[in-house]
Amino acid sequence: MRGLGQYILHRGTNRLMLVARHLRKEFGNVVAVRDVSFSIDNGSTFGLIGPNGAGKTTTMRMILGILTPDGGAVDWNGETISGAMRRRFGYLPEERGLYGRMTVREQIRYFARLHGLSNRDAAERTAEWIGRLGLTANAERPCSELSKGNQQKVQMACATVHGPELLILDEPFSGLDPVNAEMILAVLAELREHGTTLVLSSHQMWQLEEVCDAFCIVSDGENRAAGTLRELRERWPTRVIRVSPASRATRRVLEAIAGARPLKTLIGAMQYEVPSSTSFPEVLTRLVAVEAVTHFEVVEPSLHDIYLHTVESGAQVAS
Amino acid sequence: MLRDLFVVYRAEIVRRIQSRPFLIGLLIGGLGIAGLAKLPAFMSSHVTVAQARVVLGGAPQLATKAAALLAAQYDIAGTQTSLTQPSLGDLDRLGAGRFISLESDGNGLRVTVYSTDAASVNALQMARLLLPLQLELGAHVDAATAKRLAAFKVSVVAAAAKESLAQVQFERAVALTLIFFLYLLVILNSQLTMAGVIEEKTNRIAELLVASVEPLALLYGKILAGATLAFMQMIVWIMCAIAAGASNPHAASTGAPAATPFNLGGPAAAALTLTVFGAFVFFLIVGLLQFSTLFAGMGSLISRPEDLGSINAAMILPIIAALVLAMTALDAPNAPIVVASSFVPLFAPFTMFARIATDQPPIWQIGLSAGINVLAVIVIALVAGRLYRVGMLLYGRPPSLRQVWTTIRG
Numbered sequence: 001m002r003g004l005g006q007y008i009l010h011r012g013t014n015r016l017m018l019v020a021r022h023l024r025k026e027f028g029n030v031v032a033v034r035d036v037s038f039s040i041d042n043g044s045t046f047g048l049i050g051p052n053g054a055g056k057t058t059t060m061r062m063i064l065g066i067l068t069p070d071g072g073a074v075d076w077n078g079e080t081i082s083g084a085m086r087r088r089f090g091y092l093p094e095e096r097g098l099y100g101r102m103t104v105r106e107q108i109r110y111f112a113r114l115h116g117l118s119n120r121d122a123a124e125r126t127a128e129w130i131g132r133l134g135l136t137a138n139a140e141r142p143c144s145e146l147s148k149g150n151q152q153k154v155q156m157a158c159a160t161v162h163g164p165e166l167l168i169l170d171e172p173f174s175g176l177d178p179v180n181a182e183m184i185l186a187v188l189a190e191l192r193e194h195g196t197t198l199v200l201s202s203h204q205m206w207q208l209e210e211v212c213d214a215f216c217i218v219s220d221g222e223n224r225a226a227g228t229l230r231e232l233r234e235r236w237p238t239r240v241i242r243v244s245p246a247s248r249a250t251r252r253v254l255e256a257i258a259g260a261r262p263l264k265t266l267i268g269a270m271q272y273e274v275p276s277s278t279s280f281p282e283v284l285t286r287l288v289a290v291e292a293v294t295h296f297e298v299v300e301p302s303l304h305d306i307y308l309h310t311v312e313s314g315a316q317v318a319s
Numbered sequence: 320m321l322r323d324l325f326v327v328y329r330a331e332i333v334r335r336i337q338s339r340p341f342l343i344g345l346l347i348g349g350l351g352i353a354g355l356a357k358l359p360a361f362m363s364s365h366v367t368v369a370q371a372r373v374v375l376g377g378a379p380q381l382a383t384k385a386a387a388l389l390a391a392q393y394d395i396a397g398t399q400t401s402l403t404q405p406s407l408g409d410l411d412r413l414g415a416g417r418f419i420s421l422e423s424d425g426n427g428l429r430v431t432v433y434s435t436d437a438a439s440v441n442a443l444q445m446a447r448l449l450l451p452l453q454l455e456l457g458a459h460v461d462a463a464t465a466k467r468l469a470a471f472k473v474s475v476v477a478a479a480a481k482e483s484l485a486q487v488q489f490e491r492a493v494a495l496t497l498i499f500f501l502y503l504l505v506i507l508n509s510q511l512t513m514a515g516v517i518e519e520k521t522n523r524i525a526e527l528l529v530a531s532v533e534p535l536a537l538l539y540g541k542i543l544a545g546a547t548l549a550f551m552q553m554i555v556w557i558m559c560a561i562a563a564g565a566s567n568p569h570a571a572s573t574g575a576p577a578a579t580p581f582n583l584g585g586p587a588a589a590a591l592t593l594t595v596f597g598a599f600v601f602f603l604i605v606g607l608l609q610f611s612t613l614f615a616g617m618g619s620l621i622s623r624p625e626d627l628g629s630i631n632a633a634m635i636l637p638i639i640a641a642l643v644l645a646m647t648a649l650d651a652p653n654a655p656i657v658v659a660s661s662f663v664p665l666f667a668p669f670t671m672f673a674r675i676a677t678d679q680p681p682i683w684q685i686g687l688s689a690g691i692n693v694l695a696v697i698v699i700a701l702v703a704g705r706l707y708r709v710g711m712l713l714y715g716r717p718p719s720l721r722q723v724w725t726t727i728r729g
Contacts, residue, residue, distance in 0.1 A: 061712070064530050066526070066529050066530055066712065067712075083320070083533055086530070086531075087531075089530070091526075091527065091530035091531070092527075093523075093526040093527055093530070095523040095526065096523055096524070096526070096527055097522035097523035097524040097527075098522065098524060099334070099518075099519075099522070099524060100522065101334065101337060101338070102334070106333075110326075110330050111527070111531060113326045113330075114323065114326055114528070114532045115531055116322075155527070158527060159527070
């Protein structure tokens with residue numbers, strides 16, 4: 001079994017809030033989560049990514065205490081998660097619904113009450129969120145009469161009305177139109193500003209790359225990689241060099257790099273995959289010496305590249 | 320947990336009061352009960368008398384004597400000495416519902432009744448009325464002696480309670496009414512609870528809920544809300560039954576049976592004693608908690624509304640079996656099967672109540688039954704709680720019996 005330290009981010013700080021240690025969950029003969037560990041800093045945004053069936057939702061449910069782990073544990077500020085703590089969490093599941101006959105106001109207020117707010121606070125916060133999400137005109141309408149976009153706003157309000165310390169969002173962008181996706185992003189940014197720790201899972205890597213501070217890639221119920229995007233990139237074994245013009249002289253320089261592999265030409269620029277240990281200033285110096293170089297770029301791997309490579313190869317990227 | 324339970328309870332009460340099935344159950348149920356209470360009186364005053372009109376056939380002297388004896392209970396339209404085996408057309412032509420053919424030989428009287436509604440013929444009553452004629456013909460005594468001999472009296476007294484027959488009849492009618500209320504309240508509210516659980520699963524709000532609150536608080540909040548509203552329904556229904564019975568203008572004047580089901584007003588109100596009402600309330604609560612919890616637990620295993628039918632049928636069977644046993648208990652409160660079932664959870668709320676309402680079971684039996692069933696409420700709550708906790712997140716194919724058993728064992 002791997003040590004926890006492999007997946008702990010920002011070691012040595014005292015800001016750790018959520019720590020998942022060697023989580024395991026089985027359903028009959030099916031092992032949904034084999035061994036997942038990570039830690040999340042206070043106020044940070046964490047992306048839990050992986051293919052369908054990787055164990056993300058089960059992991060999230062274990063964090064929330066909806067499921068009890070068969071192995072491992074989840075700590076929140078050094079304490080095992082309890083029922084009372086869960087009230088300070090928020091959750092937006094992938095499959096989400098509403099009570100059709102309840103009005104928007106009743107619905108949001110009900111969830112505020114379930115999360116421990118007093119009647120008065122629940123009413124105030126509900127009114128705030130109704131205003132914040134532009135639902136005032138629909139506040140007294142039954143949720144079944146709302147458009148899908150407005151229903152999604154209500155679901156978001158239900159998950160966040162109590163001002164959670166930790167908000168877990170499972171595929172929050174799935175099925176959203178661009179306008180509502182922007183709305184969710186804006187709400188997340190606001191929550192983050194107020195110090196809410198966010199855990200997100202999504203298949204839309206570009207959105208995660210934009211909002212997350214750190215990631216954990218899960219596949220087949222196990223950690224495959226974890227860290228900030230910078231850390232993940234640092235561990236990435238190759239880089240892509242993009243050079244223009246695509247002349248014979250520049251090609252000779254690039255092919256001379258040990259381990260270099262040509263890729264498809266992109267809009268007149270040559271692309272070579274080279275080891276990440278390559279001295280790029282030195283390469284640039286050599287290129288400039290043989291040709292009037294108009295474009296030189298070292299392309300960092302995107303989260304999408306890292307994710308695909310990690311999942312497809314089944315490799316584990318060591319910290 | 321208690322605070323969460325209260326929040327769920329309140330929300331559930333509001334949701335259910337706003338729901339159509341509850342309102343229908345409350346209002347239409349109340350009106351229906353008032354209607355049922357008035358039905359016997361209405362029937363007896365409005366039902367056509369054609370069925371009761373009787374034509375007598377046979378020797379003229381015999382028919383005349385029989386007519387004099389039967390006139391107390393039957394509307395005698397006349398005699399037809401020429402007719403022996405009338406057809407339906409003959410009865411129509413005579414404007415009668417029955418034709419009574421009278422013959423005599425050395426052994427006495429032979430009577431054959433031709434009726435458009437054979438099932439309603441009370442042969443025993445007819446034999447009793449014609450007994451003087453039978454004695455006259457068979458025992459060869461004079462008419463006055465035959466009349467005197469036939470005029471014997473049968474008195475019925477409830478030996479245990481030393482009550483009058485009328486009291487016993489009222490008690491039975493009240494017990495029957497309350498058993499039906501028990502059945503309707505348990506079945507309606509258990510199904511409403513199950514429907515609520517299935518609604519939360521199918522509209523996918525369940526996961527959001529169990530992430531916010533302990534699943535058990537959610538489950539028990541629902542069940543307690545259901546029990547509270549069932550109580551409300553019960554009060555409305557009983558008041559309807561009392562009001563309808565009290566304002567029944569036909570009961571005395573039309574000869575309708577004095578003690579009729581769903582009539583808790585007038586003299587029947589005296590049979591609704593504190594003991595009977597207390598037992599009813601206790602076993603209603605126990606029955607509601609047992610069945611609602613079981614229905615909710617099983618409902619959590621369903622993820623598609625189309626699966627509801629199969630599970631519903633299986634769940635209703637014990638309630639129907641309990642109702643049948645309770646009906647048996649009205650006539651035979653100490654029959655071994657009735658006594659045994661009055662201790663068995665799910666059956667006892669019906670059968671023990673029926674026994675208390677119609678008889679005086681030993682105190683130890685009542686106490687033991689109450690103890691077993693309160694314990695059963697706790698056990699069912701634990702089992703259903705486990706099913707619910709797992710079931711609320713279960714989607715797709717319904718679980719196998721083995722999976723259910725594994726879940727219950729934890």
